[in-house]
Amino acid sequence: MNSEQIAISMTFWINVVVATPAHSGVGGPLTYRSELPLAPGQLVRVPLGRREVLGVVWEILPDSGGLTPGQAKSVLGALEGLAPLSPTWRKLVAFTAGYYQRSLGEVALAALPPQLRELSAVQLARRLKRPSADTSTEESQAKLVELSPEQTAALVQLERDTRPALLFGSTGSGKTEVYLRAAARVLAEDPEAQVLVMVPEINLTPQLQARFEERFAHLGRERVVALHSGLTPAQRLKSWLAAHAGVARLVLGTRMAVLASMPNLRLIVVDEEHDPSYKQQEGARYSARDLAVYRARLEGLVTTAPAKPQEDTFAPAASPKGCNVILGSATPSLESWQATLVGRYQRLTMHERIGSADQAAGSLPTVRLVDMNHQPKHCTLAPPLLAAIAQRIARGEQSLIFLNRRGYAPVLACHDCGWKSECPHCSAYRVFHKIDRTLRCHHCGFTERVPRACPGCGNVDIAPVGRGTERLEEHLAELLHGITRPDGSPLVIARIDADTTRLKGALESQLASVHAGEVDVLVGTQMIAKGHDFRHITLVAAVNPDGALFSSDFRAPERLFGLLMQATGRAGRNAAKGAQSEMWVQTFHPQHPLFSALKKHDYPAFAEQELADREAAGMSPFGFSALVRAEARSQDLAQGFLNAAAAAAQAQALPGHDMVTPYPAVPMTIQRVANVERAQMLVESSSRVALQRFLAAWQPVMAATRQQAEFKPLIRWAMDVDPLAI
Numbered sequence: 001m002n003s004e005q006i007a008i009s010m011t012f013w014i015n016v017v018v019a020t021p022a023h024s025g026v027g028g029p030l031t032y033r034s035e036l037p038l039a040p041g042q043l044v045r046v047p048l049g050r051r052e053v054l055g056v057v058w059e060i061l062p063d064s065g066g067l068t069p070g071q072a073k074s075v076l077g078a079l080e081g082l083a084p085l086s087p088t089w090r091k092l093v094a095f096t097a098g099y100y101q102r103s104l105g106e107v108a109l110a111a112l113p114p115q116l117r118e119l120s121a122v123q124l125a126r127r128l129k130r131p132s133a134d135t136s137t138e139e140s141q142a143k144l145v146e147l148s149p150e151q152t153a154a155l156v157q158l159e160r161d162t163r164p165a166l167l168f169g170s171t172g173s174g175k176t177e178v179y180l181r182a183a184a185r186v187l188a189e190d191p192e193a194q195v196l197v198m199v200p201e202i203n204l205t206p207q208l209q210a211r212f213e214e215r216f217a218h219l220g221r222e223r224v225v226a227l228h229s230g231l232t233p234a235q236r237l238k239s240w241l242a243a244h245a246g247v248a249r250l251v252l253g254t255r256m257a258v259l260a261s262m263p264n265l266r267l268i269v270v271d272e273e274h275d276p277s278y279k280q281q282e283g284a285r286y287s288a289r290d291l292a293v294y295r296a297r298l299e300g301l302v303t304t305a306p307a308k309p310q311e312d313t314f315a316p317a318a319s320p321k322g323c324n325v326i327l328g329s330a331t332p333s334l335e336s337w338q339a340t341l342v343g344r345y346q347r348l349t350m351h352e353r354i355g356s357a358d359q360a361a362g363s364l365p366t367v368r369l370v371d372m373n374h375q376p377k378h379c380t381l382a383p384p385l386l387a388a389i390a391q392r393i394a395r396g397e398q399s400l401i402f403l404n405r406r407g408y409a410p411v412l413a414c415h416d417c418g419w420k421s422e423c424p425h426c427s428a429y430r431v432f433h434k435i436d437r438t439l440r441c442h443h444c445g446f447t448e449r450v451p452r453a454c455p456g457c458g459n460v461d462i463a464p465v466g467r468g469t470e471r472l473e474e475h476l477a478e479l480l481h482g483i484t485r486p487d488g489s490p491l492v493i494a495r496i497d498a499d500t501t502r503l504k505g506a507l508e509s510q511l512a513s514v515h516a517g518e519v520d521v522l523v524g525t526q527m528i529a530k531g532h533d534f535r536h537i538t539l540v541a542a543v544n545p546d547g548a549l550f551s552s553d554f555r556a557p558e559r560l561f562g563l564l565m566q567a568t569g570r571a572g573r574n575a576a577k578g579a580q581s582e583m584w585v586q587t588f589h590p591q592h593p594l595f596s597a598l599k600k601h602d603y604p605a606f607a608e609q610e611l612a613d614r615e616a617a618g619m620s621p622f623g624f625s626a627l628v629r630a631e632a633r634s635q636d637l638a639q640g641f642l643n644a645a646a647a648a649a650q651a652q653a654l655p656g657h658d659m660v661t662p663y664p665a666v667p668m669t670i671q672r673v674a675n676v677e678r679a680q681m682l683v684e685s686s687s688r689v690a691l692q693r694f695l696a697a698w699q700p701v702m703a704a705t706r707q708q709a710e711f712k713p714l715i716r717w718a719m720d721v722d723p724l725a726i
């Protein structure tokens, strides 16, 4: 070895974040050494066990911290040609990991496209070439509509006030147009600026993407990219790289996009902000909507004030320039609504449907409540509703019937011996699907042919109990038999639910036939309530919505109200001239305040009532909660683990424990799935900060409890902070 080599052979000590399984005991970054100088945020390849994995340089250490070179492995190489992930991105990841009680590595690596680790520097450099068309300063060539007074007012207000904005506007009030204009303004102001538009899983339709691409076509191709789970790994990598390099000016994505690397982010839009699909349901169970608000504040702070943000709360501080966030909905989450009541968010209201001057196109449907107490017993469709549907068919109009239960019947039963179609692996019934004569478990997927006779007693007369969409479709065909269209041709009934849309492209083609007027009556689950604009539908009916009124899930009424409001929004947009559209609701509780508010299309009245109930019960947004779930082969073990961990927390007087209430462990609603027993423990507090401190301190205690001999057989456990359903 000559002297020159010795001089340049320096060793740097760095902490690298890698994907570690949750609760493996490795929560934070791992220390590596490197012969190369590296910067925080850089992507590197490092050895982990026997594998080579992708990592993010988290910090450069001042010294070895007592480690000898033999105790730390070497970084294998950096992904050259890729700019480091920004400090803001790293802060966002750190906050997400801390708040939702996951490891840094799990959050950081899940936010990166998996294909990154397979790329060589050469490939990266090639992919990162600037797009051919450079940013044009020209204005959009697209012909713009004239904004309504409400749209104009909303846009003016957005410029004046930088607080997070709740855009409260009914379906068809022109919210998307407001997003487009707000984005256009931000993009025109700053040639580097980037915009993130988030939509619920189900709404990311090619049509919406086309609308954005068309509006921003003048920026050049490749400037508008999509980021969602439906992309191939290669497409996802391409979009991610474009966003990270600043090439993509607008990213349109689902919840995963909230953690995309966007170095110049200036506006975030969260459309249908109340949608439950914004909450991730596995791994780090984050709320992409809440993170969007947090991220906007973080991005704003970086450009305006270097002060360290308070990372223990989502309450944002106004920033003079920074990054705006718009949350849009016709039926906002009660959390966001409450934030506007106390002034943390500003509220922008758009009452009017576009074109409401034209009565037929714009007016909201009349809501008709059918009191099922006064209808023939056990009828599925009340006679007046049936008559109304028949009338629509005769007039050449379409009807849409909702039932939130797919399959033919939820249970198959024997009336002789009491046998029911239970799933042998789950504490749930298997659903009868008549079309292929199967019994299918909607929880574990276990599927069998329907038995010829009762497995219990041999009785051949086993019968379906209850009604799903498949049976409703069949029943409707019987009830409407003989009714014809105006031209005398036979009527067409169609069904859209998870079963009919399993194949790629099936949903699109089914929707297309509805749009083309080929279908007279459409039966479906909530899938059809969302996001589709059916112009010729003049009647929408909810057949059996009562379950949600008395559900143990405290958010069920909020979801029902949102769904019904959304369903009313489906009807009558652009409906044929003179056709007044109607929303029918069959209920045994017509006096329920939820329905009175629905009748008046009055979300604020619903929110007021519901918030009062929540406040009295100390529930979100007035209280904060987390769920800890455990899975084991026996219910005793799962519950025992949770109770032992809670007892340990109490015994050790963990920080915040005096302001936090852990409830005894209970079985989950579906307590057994695929032969695994599931239990949960609810933890509540009136203080978000206290709950956060407690959970952070509780994590290691849980991990230690898990190591006790009696809990070794536990399968897994995980925390869910701000859970959607309790």
Ligand code: ADP
Residues within 6 Å of the ligand: 145, 146, 147, 148, 151, 169, 170, 171, 172, 173, 174, 175, 176, 177, 178, 354
């Ligand atoms: P939302 O997102 O609130 O449901 P959209 O922005 O999609 O509403 O608007 C509904 C329909 O009205 C769309 O077809 C849209 O192109 C059209 N629209 C929106 N704003 C205007 C306007 N100012 N003038 C005319 N049409 C408009």
Ligand code: ZN
Residues within 6 Å of the ligand: 414, 415, 416, 417, 418, 419, 454, 455, 456, 457, 458, 459
């Ligand atoms: Zn039997």
Ligand code: ZN
Residues within 6 Å of the ligand: 423, 424, 425, 426, 441, 442, 443, 444, 445, 446, 673, 674
């Ligand atoms: Zn099952």
